[in-house]
Amino acid sequence: ETGVTQTPRHLVMGMTNKKSLKCEQHLGHNAMYWYKQSAKKPLELMFVYSLEERVENNSVPSRFSPECPNSSHLFLHLHTLQPEDSALYLCASSQGGKYTEAFFGQGTRLTVV
Amino acid sequence: DQQVKQNSPSLSVQEGRISILNCDYTNSMFDYFLWYKKYPAEGPTFLISISSIKDKNEDGRFTVFLNKSAKHLSLHIVPSQPGDSAVYFCAAEGAQKLVFGQGTRLTINP
Numbered sequence: 001e002t003g004v005t006q007t008p009r010h011l012v013m014g015m016t017n018k019k020s021l022k023c024e025q026h027l028g029h030n031a032m033y034w035y036k037q038s039a040k041k042p043l044e045l046m047f048v049y050s051l052e053e054r055v056e057n058n059s060v061p062s063r064f065s066p067e068c069p070n071s072s073h074l075f076l077h078l079h080t081l082q083p084e085d086s087a088l089y090l091c092a093s094s095q096g097g098k099y100t101e102a103f104f105g106q107g108t109r110l111t112v113v
Numbered sequence: 114d115q116q117v118k119q120n121s122p123s124l125s126v127q128e129g130r131i132s133i134l135n136c137d138y139t140n141s142m143f144d145y146f147l148w149y150k151k152y153p154a155e156g157p158t159f160l161i162s163i164s165s166i167k168d169k170n171e172d173g174r175f176t177v178f179l180n181k182s183a184k185h186l187s188l189h190i191v192p193s194q195p196g197d198s199a200v201y202f203c204a205a206e207g208a209q210k211l212v213f214g215q216g217t218r219l220t221i222n223p
Contacts, residue, residue: 002156002158004156006156033211035213040122040215041215042115042117042212042213042214042215042216043157043202043204043213043215043216045210045211045212045213056210090156090157092156101147101159101162102159102211103159104149104156104157104158105156106154106155106156107155107156
């Protein structure tokens with residue numbers, strides 16, 4: 001148990017569906033991240049929120065829309081995804097943005113059919 | 114452009130021996146390096162880190178070495194145990210970025 005909880009753990013969705021991934025951290029951290037882990041590829045940073053403001057968006061398609069309503073919660077809204085978006089989506093949090101170790105959730109395994 | 118590379122996708126080591134995992138980076142802005150360990154169906158967990166002002170950091174069975182001139186770091190696990198079987202990711206931080214390598218699957222054989 002890392003203090004970062006992601007729901008759901010597994011999600012299967014059609015290409016026309018709208019769904020959301022949720023992340024919650026109980027560590028009092030002030031930065032939260034979304035990562036994508038595709039098979040045989042490096043972990044890819046998607047979005048960074050620091051103090052509830054988005055500070056980084058790594059050229060992620062607009063069909064992925066993050067939301068950070070407060071420092072403990074992070075959402076990833078999904079809309080009209082493609083099969084190649086199937087991957088493990090990991091949320092992480094850290095205290096500060098530098099010289100700190102991020103704590104990861106267990107991830108949501110997303111399959112787009 | 115892959116800024117952090119782990120060139121060995123897998124490594125097999127006998128129990129009790131030393132495991133050495135390697136990582137190379139290209140961006141000289143990176144100044145802090147981390148190793149994560151990942152079991153199946155779990156998120157990565159932090160293992161050990163090193164600042165660019167050091168060349169070695171040790172924590173129990175785990176030691177990380179940093180060679181700045183070669184832009185290379187390695188993780189040594191000794192002695193290796195069956196529970197060390199996992200995927201190991203190296204990560205580099207700098208300029209407000211945290212970049213991961215693609216991981217090395219370590220298997221410890223009894």
